[in-house]
Every structure is written in structure tokens, then in C-alpha cells.
Amino acid sequence: xxxxxxPNVSEKNFQKALDAFxxxxxxxxxxxxxxxxxxxxxxxAPGDADEHIPSAAVGPQSAEEVQAIxxxxxxxxxxxxxxxxxxxxxxxxxxPEMPGTVVLDLGRMKRIIEVNERFGYCLIEPGVGFFDxxxxxxxxxxxxxxxxxxxxxxxxxxxxxxxxYGYTPYGENTRNICGLEVVLPxxxxxxxxxxxxxxxxxxxLFKYGYGPSWDQAFVQSNYGxxxxxxxxxxxxxxxxxxxxxxxxxxxxxxWAVDALQPLRLSGVLQQNPSIGNSLRVVATQTPRSQWxxxxxxxxxxxxxxILSKYNLGWWGIxxxxxxxxxxxxxxxxxxxxxxxxxxxxxxxxxxxxxxEPIEDSGAGVPATRALQIINWRGGRxxxxxxxxxxxxSSEHVLKQFHSTKKRYEEIGVDYYGSFTLxxxxxxxxxxxxxxxxxxxxxxxxxxxxKVLVADAAKEGYSEYRTHLSYMDDVALSFDYxxxxxxxxxxxxxxxxxxxxxxxxxxxxxxxxxxxxxxx
Amino acid sequence: MRTKPRFRxxxxxxxxxxxxxxxxxxxxxxxxxxxxxxxxxxxQKFNEGEKLxxxxxxxxxxxxxxxxxxxxxxxGKDHALLDxxxxxxxxxxxxxxxxxxxSMPPHTRIEVPDTELDLIAAFIAxxxxxxxxxxxxxxxxxxxx
Numbered sequence: 001x002x003x004x005x006x007p008n009v010s011e012k013n014f015q016k017a018l019d020a021f022x023x024x025x026x027x028x029x030x031x032x033x034x035x036x037x038x039x040x041x042x043x044x045a046p047g048d049a050d051e052h053i054p055s056a057a058v059g060p061q062s063a064e065e066v067q068a069i070x071x072x073x074x075x076x077x078x079x080x081x082x083x084x085x086x087x088x089x090x091x092x093x094x095x096p097e098m099p100g101t102v103v104l105d106l107g108r109m110k111r112i113i114e115v116n117e118r119f120g121y122c123l124i125e126p127g128v129g130f131f132d133x134x135x136x137x138x139x140x141x142x143x144x145x146x147x148x149x150x151x152x153x154x155x156x157x158x159x160x161x162x163x164x165y166g167y168t169p170y171g172e173n174t175r176n177i178c179g180l181e182v183v184l185p186x187x188x189x190x191x192x193x194x195x196x197x198x199x200x201x202x203x204x205l206f207k208y209g210y211g212p213s214w215d216q217a218f219v220q221s222n223y224g225x226x227x228x229x230x231x232x233x234x235x236x237x238x239x240x241x242x243x244x245x246x247x248x249x250x251x252x253x254x255w256a257v258d259a260l261q262p263l264r265l266s267g268v269l270q271q272n273p274s275i276g277n278s279l280r281v282v283a284t285q286t287p288r289s290q291w292x293x294x295x296x297x298x299x300x301x302x303x304x305x306i307l308s309k310y311n312l313g314w315w316g317i318x319x320x321x322x323x324x325x326x327x328x329x330x331x332x333x334x335x336x337x338x339x340x341x342x343x344x345x346x347x348x349x350x351x352x353x354x355x356e357p358i359e360d361s362g363a364g365v366p367a368t369r370a371l372q373i374i375n376w377r378g379g380r381x382x383x384x385x386x387x388x389x390x391x392x393s394s395e396h397v398l399k400q401f402h403s404t405k406k407r408y409e410e411i412g413v414d415y416y417g418s419f420t421l422x423x424x425x426x427x428x429x430x431x432x433x434x435x436x437x438x439x440x441x442x443x444x445x446x447x448x449x450k451v452l453v454a455d456a457a458k459e460g461y462s463e464y465r466t467h468l469s470y471m472d473d474v475a476l477s478f479d480y481x482x483x484x485x486x487x488x489x490x491x492x493x494x495x496x497x498x499x500x501x502x503x504x505x506x507x508x509x510x511x512x513x514x515x516x517x518x519x
Numbered sequence: 520m521r522t523k524p525r526f527r528x529x530x531x532x533x534x535x536x537x538x539x540x541x542x543x544x545x546x547x548x549x550x551x552x553x554x555x556x557x558x559x560x561x562x563q564k565f566n567e568g569e570k571l572x573x574x575x576x577x578x579x580x581x582x583x584x585x586x587x588x589x590x591x592x593x594x595g596k597d598h599a600l601l602d603x604x605x606x607x608x609x610x611x612x613x614x615x616x617x618x619x620x621x622s623m624p625p626h627t628r629i630e631v632p633d634t635e636l637d638l639i640a641a642f643i644a645x646x647x648x649x650x651x652x653x654x655x656x657x658x659x660x661x662x663x664x
Contacts, residue, residue, distance in 0.1 A: 028628075028632075029629070031627065031628050031629065035617050035618070036627065036628060038617075038618065038625060039617060039625040039626060039627040039628070040627060041625075043619055043624050043625060044624070057627065057629070059629040085630070086627070086630075089624075093624065094627070105627065105629045107627075107629045107630055108629060131578060153578050287592065368578045368579050368584065368585045369583075369584070369585045369588070370585075371579070371585045371622070372585050372588060372589070374622045375589055375592070375621070375622050379621075380621055380622065381621065381622040
């Protein structure tokens with residue numbers, strides 16, 4: 001099949017660049033066969049995977065090799081798309097935004113450089129997966145806990161750089177970043193925070209450094225290639241206490257958010273719970289065809305039958321308190337009292353104490369079973385995530401829930417949503433699960449996505465993260481003062497990356513050289 | 520405006536994946552008088568392959584994993600655990616790893632280099648006689664769920 005080359009690069013120069021890359025990393029780590037290109041595509045995409053096809057991939061093993069690759073890319077004007085482990089599933093996986101971009105695959109950089117038990121942090125490279133770090137901590141009996149996303153196949157660094165989250169008190173993963181090592185688009189290497197001192201004693205302890213703070217400028221960004229990340233880890237608590245409840249009615253999510261938000265804000269509840277509709281549980285257990293084979297979205301009465309068979313409510317809530325037994329008990333009492341104002345139901349209570357199996361603790365334990373949902377429709381399953389951020393109040397949550405569910409039903413896709421509750425906002429992840437072989441369905445899903453972005457923008461909601469195909473759409477919704485933020489982002493981009501070689505189009509930030517590619 | 524890339528279809532790959540038969544049995548006869556040295560070599564190779572299988576494929580393909588659940592649903596419980604299958608050829612394992620199947624995504628040569636994939640495929644496709652007897656308890660596997 002024909003190779004899609006980077007824009008404005010001749011076949012001859014492309015080949016020369018690949019040869020130069022091979023001179024740095026070795027021939028075997030320059031991946032440029034048809035099969036290689038295919039392995040970097042977003043296979044879950046709803047029929048538009050070929051809009052994001054890379055031309056090749058290159059796999060360095062060290063920051064020095066990254067520097068050398070970036071310099072060669074500047075020489076030949078080859079755009080690079082850095083990935084950590086490439087498991088950004090539902091958001092584009094390993095694929096680049098602009099077709100023809102070369103994937104800079106950091107998966108071979110897998111060193112866990114330091115784990116500090118006393119101060120609760122690690123310093124790791126981008127190729128370290130959640131499973132790798134978990135195994136490292138468990139094998140050495142280091143009493144530090146990770147924050148792990150629902151599907152934990154990916155990279156710890158990559159997930160934090162995309163603002164992923166887990167469900168422990170350290171669940172906002174990007175907030176745990178403390179100190180980065182970054183290769184800039186020029187090839188120069190820089191360390192952020194106090195790491196900018198060559199003998200820093202506090203690189204992973206003090207986030208801010210001196211003067212402007214840069215860590216977050218490299219998050220969801222195309223300003224540099226992160227080659228090391230300091231990340232705070234949570235000390236293992238003495239005990240945890242779990243509170244579970246099934247909420248029978250669709251509108252129950254409203255009062256549940258209103259009851260929990262003040263408790264999040266005051267610190268009674270320190271983790272971010274996910275209130276998810278129970279279809280997501282059912283979808284990991286059974287195929288849809290077992291329940292319904294008709295047209296359109298799953299009818300409400302069929303859903304009721306399924307839920308009652310499994311003894312599930314419309315929504316499930318799973319809260320967890322971390323710390324000392326007595327404190328957990330006291331906090332549980334406060335949470336129970338807040339819920340008693342709305343329901344006669346009682347929480348199902350579970351307890352864990354240090355030394356008992358970690359799987360029962362509420363610690364971040366990596367698993368990939370969440371991926372099961374994509375088998376729901378049958379055929380070659382695919383999924384796409386629409387994830388707006390809303391104020392954590394019933395007024396916003398109920399309105400957004402009903403409007404999204406209605407949109408799903410209009411195109412015959414089953415509603416699958418969750419609200420993850422932080423102190424002030426809630427992230428509303430909506431999954432669209434489809435059969436990639438059903439072209440009519442995938443085309444409806446693609447249209448739906450644009451409608452949902454527009455609906456959310458009208459309400460003043462942005463997305464916390466989005467799929468490659470919608471990066472420009474979401475960026476457009478940040479329109480204050482005629483898109484002043486985009487002008488700022490692109491001014492910085494052009495200053496740091498005059499040749500525009502690093503991740504053109506990432507988060508809608510286009511360098512001058514490729515600005516014409518904006519959707 | 521973005522120009523549509525010339526590349527069009529992945530169909531040739533998928534066809535290749537689907538027509539590569541998984542049903543070819545592993546009727547590789549053991550030599551009647553194997554040289555002990557060679558047997559040691561294969562045992563060592565299968566051992567390495569098993570370790571790599573756990574490390575690279577174990578995310579989904581050990582007991583309780585998402586791949587195991589999906590295979591069990593599609594082909595029955597007897598066919599759910601890849602490392603206990605006796606009907607898979609090395610070529611099939613390698614092809615599916617690279618192109619994916621149904622909901623399983625493809626794996627790059629950086630995630631699973633060719634040298635590792637050769638060992639993993641040889642382990643999965645090892646002769647029935649090299650399989651651990653089914654009575655052996657799966658004690659080292661992930662047992663939750």
C-alpha cells in the first residue's frame with residue numbers, strides 16, 4: 001500500500017531521514033513496513049483511522065537518542081508524534097493527528113530510576129506501564145500506592161500527560177507530576193522545577209522551582225518530549241473503608257452529586273468516586289445480542305429487565321475512605337447521614353486493613369478488564385470517549401445526562417456514561433461503543449460526536465481530553481477574545497518549534513509550517 | 520483543508536489474518552530418539568517464551584483477563600486460555616499479534632519485538648507433549664475473578 005509521506009517531504013528526503021534515524025537507534029528500531037504502519041493506527045476509530053496514518057515509527061532507548069532524532073527531524077522537516085506506550089484508547093491510541101507524521105515511540109525507555117519511600121515519589125521514563133510500576137512496588141514490598149485508570153494497559157507518564165485519572169485520593173494524575181526532564185523541539189534538554197539546578201536536592205519534592213512553572217505546559221502539549229517524570233505516590237494507609245450503593249432511578253445521580261460534592265470539598269471524602277450507569281457493568285459481562293436484537297438504542301424496559309436480573313440499580317456508587325480506622329468510621333457516619341436524607345437504602349460496607357490482599361483495598365491495582373465493553377455490540381468493536389467537564393451540581397449533571405442520553409437514542413447507540421466527582425467539578429465520560437464493520441453506525445457516531453461538542457460548548461463546558469479527530473473542534477470552543485488562548489499557544493509553539501516538527505495539531509495547536517492542515 | 524491520504528483500506532491485512540488457519544493441529548511428531556541436547560534447548564526456549572507471554576500478553580490473556588473472557592465467550596471455555604491451547608500454529612499467533620483480531624488491537628514491533636514474538640509463538644504452539652498436565656494448579660496465575 002502507498003505510504004502517506006509527511007506534507008512537503010520528498011520520498012528521497014523521507015528515506016534519508018529514516019536512514020539517519022537508523023544511524024541513531026539501529027535499523028531494527030526504525031519501523032516502516034506496511035504492517036508497522038498498521039500497528040500504529042487507531043483501530044478503534046469509527047471508520048476514520050486512515051485520516052491519522054503514520055508514515056513510520058522510530059524507537060529510541062534514551063533521552064540522548066531522542067535529542068539526536070529531534071535534530072534530524074529538524075534537518076529534514078519531518079514531523080514527530082511522541083507516544084509513551086500508545087494506549088490512549090478511545091482517544092486515538094498510538095496514532096498521530098496529521099497523516100504522514102512519524103511516531104516517536106518511547107516504549108523502549110522503561111527505566112524506573114528511583115522510588116523514594118520516605119517522601120512518596122518515583123522518577124520514571126515514559127515506557128513504564130502501570131503493570132510495571134505496580135510489580136516493582138509489590139516485589140520490593142514498598143508501601144506506596146499508585147493511582148490507576150480503569151484500563152491500565154498504558155504508560156504512567158503518558159496517562160498523566162493526557163490528564164488521566166484514577167480513583168484513590170491521588171486520583172488526579174496530572175496533579176501528581178513533580179519535575180520533568182524534557183527534550184525541546186530544538187533538541188536541547190531541560191529539567192523543570194528545581195531540577196533546573198544541576199545538584200537539585202528537591203526535584204521530586206517541590207513543584208514550582210523559581211520563576212514560571214513549566215510542568216503543566218508540557219501536559220496535553222506539543223512543546224517538548226517528556227523523557228523523565230517525577231510523580232508523587234500515596235503512602236499505604238493503615239485501613240480503608242468501602243461504601244457501595246445502587247441507585248434505582250436515572251435521576252438519582254442528581255441528588256447523589258449534591259450530597260457528595262460538599263463532602264469532597266471539605267475533605268471528608270478524599271478520593272474521586274465514579275458514579276457510572278450500570279450498563280457499563282453489564283457490557284463487561286455479556287454481549288448485547290443476549291438481551292436485545294432489535295433496532296435502535298437498548299429500550300428502557302429491556303435495560304430494567306437486565307438490571308433486575310443482576311440486582312443492579314440504574315447507577316452504581318463506589319466510595320472509599322483511606323486512612324486510620326477511627327477516622328474512616330467517623331467519616332463514614334457523615335456520608336451515611338448525608339445519603340439518609342435522600343434514600344432509605346443502606347450502604348454495603350467493606351473494610352480492609354494493612355496486610356490483607358491488596359485487591360480488596362481500594363489501592364490502584366492495574367487491570368484491563370474495562371476493555372471488555374467494546375465487545376458489547378459484537379463484530380470488530382470500537383469505542384470513542386466524549387468527556388466534558390461540568391460544575392459538580394445536580395443542575396448541570398442532570399441536564400447534561402438527559403441531553404446526552406437523548407442524543408445517543410436519536411442515533412440508536414446505547415447510553416454509557418459516568419460522572420467522576422472531584423472537589424469542584426465532575427468529569428462526565430461518555431463512551432460510544434460500536435461495531436466498526438457497521439458503516440452506517442460508525443458514520444452516525446462521528447456525526448454525533450460533533451453535535452455533542454457543540455451542545456457542550458453552548459452550555460460553557462469544555463472537554464477534558466478528546467480524540468484526535470476532534471482536537472480542532474474542541475480547541476475552537478475556547479473562543480474568548482477571538483481565540484486569544486490559541487494565539488498564545490501558537491505564539492509559544494512557533495518560538496519553541498520554528499520548523500513545526502513536534503506533534504502538529506496536538507490539542508488543536510498547529511505550528512506555522514502546518515497551520516493549513518487545521519480542520 | 521486537509522487532503523485525504525491516498526491510503527485506503529486495511530482489507531488485505533484483515534483477509535490475511537482471517538484466512539491464516541488456526542485449525543491446523545500441532546501434529547509435529549516428537550522424534551523417536553531425540554537428542555537430549557535438543558530437548559533441553561526446546562524446554563529452555565518454551566520457558567523463555569512462557570515468561571515473555573506472561574509479561575507481554577498476560578495483561579489480557581491469563582485467567583480472568585479480558586482476552587480470556589472474550590475467547591471463552593466466543594469459542595468456549597476449553598479455548599479461552601491461550602497457553603493451554605493445542606490448536607494454534609506459531610504463524611497464526613504471530614499474525615494475530617501484529618494485525619489484531621476482533622477487539623484485540625495490533626501490537627507494534629517495539630511493544631513486542633520480533634525476537635520475543637518468535638519465542639512467544641513457539642511457546643503457544645509447542646507440541647501437546649510439552650504442555651503441563653491439566654491437573655497442575657494454575658497457582659501462579661492471576662486468580663481474582
